[in-house]
Amino acid sequence: MSTVMICWGMGEGYGHANKIACVTGGLEATGLHVVIAARDRRLMEGVARRRGLACEVVQAPVLPATRSPDVATVFYSDLLLSRGYSDPDRLVEAIAGWRALFEQHAPDVIAFEYAPTAILAARGVDTPRLGFGTGFYYPPAPLPRLIPEHMTGSGVAHDAGYDTALESVNQALHASGLTPVDGLEAVFDPGPVFITGAPEVDHFGHIRRDGRYTGPVSENLSPGSALEWPQGKGPRIAGYLKAGAPGIERVLLRLNRVRARFVLHLSPKKGERPEALARRLPRSTNVQITLRPFDIDAMARQASCFVCHAGNGATIASLMAG
Incomplete structure (x- = not known):
């Protein structure tokens, strides 16, 4: 039986778990075995159980937050630096953790939901790869701003953290025996990407040139579980x-x-x-x-x-x- 490994390494909440579960259900219906490396293993196991999935859920390597949540996240470099990419040694450990999972489960396909570190770790792995998820996880190159300039003022016009994050990534790749990258864009480039939505709700639909849109993938929290409304008047x-x-x-x-x-x-x-x-x-x-x-x-x-x-x-x- 062929195995697909789905990698979830960043982001929190039901949105990730339910999208992964929906995709997993479709894969299992075709007879594939699915291993989910989940950032939140407990949440993923609960969602998989409610949906009656037969998949295997394992813990994904998780980088600790390294910056205060009060620091403005204006660029993708800010996002990465706040999620552990400011520490090359920790990044080396996470890359090693992902590569150990790839070796242990020997997947025939690796799919990334929101997992930049797993994308880095898969460099050099001779396994077909693809990405799926919202457009935010796969920004077009060059990396766009997360907050428009008119909302931040002219004092935040330059991506000051780009070189710092890129140096950290390349230090970690070198220490891991992997080829360095030319730019941070590689962190978000798994190969073919399928965006689970439409251009109108893609964060970068207005500048993306080659988006493959699947249409919405059901992320319903609990299908069939509706509740009674409180008594009274009003909308x-x-x-x-x-x-x-x-x-x-x-x-x-x-x-x-x-x-x-x-x-x-x-x-x-x-x-x-x-x-x-x-x-x-x-x-x-x-x-x-x-x-x-x-x-x-x-x-x-x-x-x-x-x-x-x-x-x-x-x-x-x-x-x-x-």
Whole structure:
């Protein structure tokens, strides 16, 4: 039986896990064996179990954050430097971890969802490779800004971290016995890329010249699990929010002043147990907060508005629901 390894090394949340699970289901239906190297193994295992998948889930090498989250992320170099790429030694360890997984599982195909370090580690590996996911994971060359210049001011016009990040990458590649790269663009270039969306919701659809768009891949949190709306009057508002977002408590406390009915899924911040989160949530008759994922498609179709942190999957699901 042929094996496909799916690599998820950066980013958090249901969007990654559900997209991977959807792709895995399609691969398994054709008789392929799937190994998922997941950044969040526990989350991925839970999603795979709910969907009845037979895949194997293993822990992916994870680089620790090395910069304060308060530092502005304007360029892709800022993103990489804040996610461990400022430390070549740690990067060497992560590359070694990925290569050990490739050797152990001997996949016939390596697929990357959002895994720049795995892309680096796969250099020199004689295995077909491809990438899939949102356009953000695979920016066109030269690397575009993440925040437009008019939103940052002229003082942030130069990508000051580019050379620093590139030097760190090449130091790590050299130490790993791999060929250095000419630019940071290689970190996001796995080979053929399939963007799970459409140009209109691609972060760089306006400048990408050769995008292969698959259309939306279902990232529904829990298909078939719709919830009852609170009693009362006013429009119905559904949402998927993250408990670790700044100011989320203040937002939730003010919802009881809004003349509307809310059903919100709130995902715990990393390291927080759901029961601990439940104890600190405000109570309100017009707001139903659930810690269990619900059927985004069904709830969005019933709602007048959908509120989220602009994650690609939830955004597309709400738009398609009208």
